[in-house]
Amino acid sequence: MTFLSPERLWLLGLLPLLAAAYTLLQLRRRQYAVRFTNLALLSQVAPKRPGWRRHVAAVLFLAMIALMMFGFARPATSVKVPRDRATIMVAVDVSLSMMARDVSPSRLDAAKAAAKKFIGDLPGRFNVGVVAFAGNANLVAAPSADRDAAIASLDQLVLAKRTAIGEAVFTSLQAVRSFDSEARQDPPPAHIVLLSDGDNTTGRTVQEAIDASRVAHIPVSTIAFGTPYGTVDIEGETTSVSVNKETLKTLSDSTEGKAYEAADAGQLDDVYRNIGSSLGFKIEHRDVAARYTGIALLFAFAAGGVSLAWFSRLP
Template sequence: MTFLSPGRLWLLALLPALLAVYVLLQYRRRGYAVRFTNLALLDQVAPRRPGWRRHVAAALFLAMLTLLMIGFARPATGVKVPRDRATVMVAVDVSLSMMAKDVAPSRFDAAKAAAKKFIGDLPARFNVGVVSFAGNANLVAAPTADRQAAIASLDTLVLAKRTAIGEAVFTSLQGVRSLDGQAAQDPPPAHIVLLSDGDNTTGRSVAEAIDASRAAHIPVSTIAFGTPYGTVDIEGETTSVSVNKQTLRDLAQSTDGKAYEAADAGQLSQVYAHIGSSLGYRTEHRDVSSRFIGIALLFALAAGGTSLAWFSRLP
């Protein structure tokens, strides 16, 4: 809990002083009572009855004041509010190494299937865009709430030579800035999910991509497709294409994202959980002073009721 007007809490410092005055008055009352030498008269002034009753109304009154002072400082609690402009960019590696079949049916087909499932499972409030990258990177689907358009764009992807992971990140960042008319000056909360086998062979470096992502405060989560034993046949020659998990891990960890491996069937749900926690909501503080005032009124009624019932007067 926080307070929207914390400066008003200084009023609570008056409560100890008020309590001290009350205690002092009780001692003075006792002093007045012992001045009477006539025992019958003393019994009328200070009758023998449970002494605690006279303190109940005072205690309830002090509790009421405490709650009113806290309410006056406007206490607030954090409330999660959905972010309608939240954007997820899905970048898919279409380099020739993705033809390797060490991930069934192939790295490329597995990555497309994973991307389709991931996009389909995103909440409707998220915008989603698609980037493909090989020797360069292309925005194949601009960020939109249209899931079918984003998924359909994955079926148009074609494999090509080389791998430009750095360019994929830069193109994804540009895609975020193209979301709407205010995105350039007020970028939406965003996250990049990059699916690849991990080698950056052309274009800007991964280190440059990390710097750009950090400057934009946009995390990059990566999903590595492949094993150390992948091979592809290119122009009649068999070439080893081992997955480079370290590059993807460095990219994710350096941008506050998460690094996953496609070998784990539960990876996509974990990726979404991480993204949902960072993009799905923003926290707003909402005034809850009415709760304290309402409880204070109950204490006031209790104080008045007990005082009337026991002493036939209001406190």
């Protein structure tokens, strides 16, 4: 739970003072009663003490005050609200290292299959776009609700040299800004999901991409895909293509996204499933002060009720 006006919680500091004042009054009443040295006369003046019952109304009253103070600070709960115009950009690495077969049947084929399932399982209100990146980045499917077009674009991916992670982020951001006529002034809530197995080797830097994502308030979640044992044959030479997790983690952590790792197709499916379940909603804080006010009223009625029933007066 959070409070929309937490500065008002200082009022709770008055409760101990009220409790102390009540205790002091009770002690003074007891001292006054002790002045009657004639016990027989005392029993006639106060033949029967109410005992613990006289404190019930006071306790209920203090509880009511505490609840009202909590309500005055505007307590709020976090709720998940569906995103309107939500746009997901799926960026897929198509550099030559993605033809490594440490993941069956290959990194690229497994990535395409998982991305297709991810796109197909997204809520219908989502708009999805696809970016492919190697030496540069290309928008292969503009963001829209057309799932078939997005999925079909994945079948057209072609491997190429180098890896431009920064350019992939910039191309995704541009696609979001061009989503509709309102996007320039009122961009839709968006999230970039970027899958790669390598480092940024060309184009704008990852730091530049981080800065641009922060300005646009668009997080980038990354998936480091592959194992440390991947190799590819390029022009007759076998080259090791281990996954660079640090670069991707820096990108996601710095843009308030999440960093994932997947070493096989099954893990990749799990990653996409986790991402899909978290992107469909935004967290909002809803004021629940009325709830505390209502409970405070119940305590007030209870305090009045017991006081009338036991002492024939209101507290």
